[in-house]
Amino acid sequence: MATLDLDDISKIYPGSRDRAVDHVSMKIEDGEIIALLGSSGCGKTSTLRMVAGFESVTEGTVKLGDRIVNNLKPAERNIAMAFEGYALYPPLKVRDNIAFSLLRDRTPRAEIDKRVGEISDMLELGPMMERYPPGLSGGQQQRVSLARALIRKAAIYLLDEPMSQLEPQLRALLRARIKDHLIANKMTTVIVTHDQTEAIALADRIAVMDNGLLQQFGxxxxxRERPSNLFVASFIGEPPMNLFSAEVAGGVLQVFDNEGAAAFTLPLRQGALPPGSRVMIGMRPHKLRVSEDLAGATLRGRVVTNHWLGDHSHVGVQVGGCFLIAVAGRHVVAPVGAEVGIIAPEDAVHVFDVANGQAIRHGLHDQATAA
Known part of the structure; x- marks a missing residue:
């Protein structure tokens, strides 16, 4: 295994002036699992392909262990990769596709059989080992591609959307198995995904990307608790963070609706923010509590929606002219139109600069830290 150091790397494709990847820096420790997370076109796959050697690096350096690998061919980097497009060999059976790198390296047959058996059991591939790739479903081909990458002994493992085609139940099972395998074998791994649930389940740290820029790496x-800016605050979490414009006035936070009208106020500790400050505030739905006790609540509002999702409720509440969502880990008995209280703990309120979107505070007493 090895460390991976991306030092100020950028990618500009021929014929374009825009940076598909814009001065990204991060260091991945030996044995660490990280995820590159973002929407389509954010730069995560271009970053992965520069690490793999399939794309040239326009600026900056990619360092694997103690070697700068910018000018090395993919085969010279000792990298194992599971491609989003699978890239299997149609004439070879599943068993031989998985074992291909071992066969190429003249690994003894007994060891090949042992390792192929272990990886195929982990990924539930046993019944299809004698079949050929064209006869497999997309999800089955994806698992074969993943097995072929994970069976190798490489310096680093690059997994591009490794479980996007799997059905939810199987995906949940294999996430746990794959993470255990990566940890047990201390495999330095970079996973590209648009699925934040997958990123959170698999990765030690997550690099959130947007428009080629690294927004936060943590x-x-x-x-969840210390988003570096408004993009991360709104991108991470389901349902997303409740966001509103506000101003410090008269010792409280005056919150406004989308039309700019005063909607409600939040208590503010003295000196927490300068008087007159215009800010954006965010409140995570999971941190807000729906309460029948109106007297003891931070806010009051009327229920607009109430969805029971089997193990938790999403309650939409109109407070003044603002709509917010609270998530409760119970079945909330509150019909549409009912008046409810919302308890918003002080540490649930995040404050962002209205001009540049950068975090100012997480909670109304803790100073934000740089991402």
Whole structure:
């Protein structure tokens, strides 16, 4: 295994002036699992392909262990990759596709059989080992591609949308198995995904990307509890963070609706924010509590929606002219139109600069830290 150091790397494709990847820097430790997370076109796959050697690096350096690998061919980098497009060999059976790198390296047959058996059992491939790729479903081909990458002994493992085609139940099962396998074998791994649930389930740290820029690189807890900016705050979480414009006035936070009308106020500790400050505030739905006790609530509002999802409720509440969502880990008995209280703990309120979107505070007493 090895460390991976991306130092100020950029990618500009021929004929374009825009940076598909814009001065991205991050260091992945030996044995660490990280995810590149973002929407289509954010630069995550271009970043992965530069690490793999399939794309040239326009600026910056890619360092694998103690080697700068910018000018090395993919085969010279000792990297194992599972492609989003699978890239299987149609004339070879599944068994031989998985074992291809071992056969090429003249690994003893007994060891090949042992390792192929272990990886195929982990990925539930046993019944299809004698079949050929053209006869497999997309999800089955994806698992074969993943097995072929994970069976190798490489310096780093690059997994491009490794479980996008799998049905939900199988995906949940294999996530746990794959993470256990990566940890047990101390495999330095970079996973590209648009699925934040997958990123949170698999990765030690997550790099959130947008428009070629690295927005934040941190643990799943960092992204949820200490988002570095408005983009991360709104991108991470389901349902997303409730966001409103506000102003510090008269010792409170005056919150406005989309029309600019005063909607409600939040208590503010003295000195927490300068008087007159115009900010954006965010409140995670999971941090807000729906309460029948109106007297003890931070806010009051009327229920607009109430969806029970089997193990938790999403309650939409109109507070003044603002609509917010609270998530409760119980069945909330509150019909549409009912008046409810919302308890918003002080540490649930995130404050962002209205001009540049950068975090100012997480909670009304903790100073935001740089991402």
């Amino acid at each position: 643990t799943p807890e960092d992204l």
